[in-house]
Amino acid sequence: MIFSVHVEVRLRPGIADPQGSTIERALPTLGFDGVKGVRVGKSIRFDIDAADESAARAEADDLCRRFLTNPVIEDAVIHVEAGAAAGATS
């Protein structure tokens, strides 16, 4: 059975985010006031073929911990849904 997985990888609170800080510093001169706390992370989507949802979640957890994130500085939020993601061809 195919499960669609969405992983949001974000920097842990307190870890410096130079990309986010640069966006935040630039925005007032571009006409956007009142935007604060910009944090840039990664969003990874894929399909997993697994027996059931808990197996899919376990495999996604393992994948995230070992290859998709750096657990020292990043947190991952994992969403698993039944069914292949539309348009997920690479």
Next chain:
Amino acid sequence: MIFSVHVEVRLRPGIADPQGSTIERALPTLGFDGVKGVRVGKSIRFDIDAADESAARAEADDLCRRFLTNPVIEDAVIHVEAGAAAGATS
């Protein structure tokens, strides 16, 4: 009033994703079979100070269209919620 905004930026269907393809090609040798359609995008979170939710959404839409995405190759999905994001300091 402060609104917490989450923007998921993803490549449009059909646009080549070399980063996703590289991950996908590497996974079988790392022991993960059955993972397909890996797509890597960006996840941007920030807080907006706006009068109401529709004003916050309009400002976030404008920001995304003009600066955070390349509309030729990328789509943005925007979520707006009342309240500042926890730990959103940069």
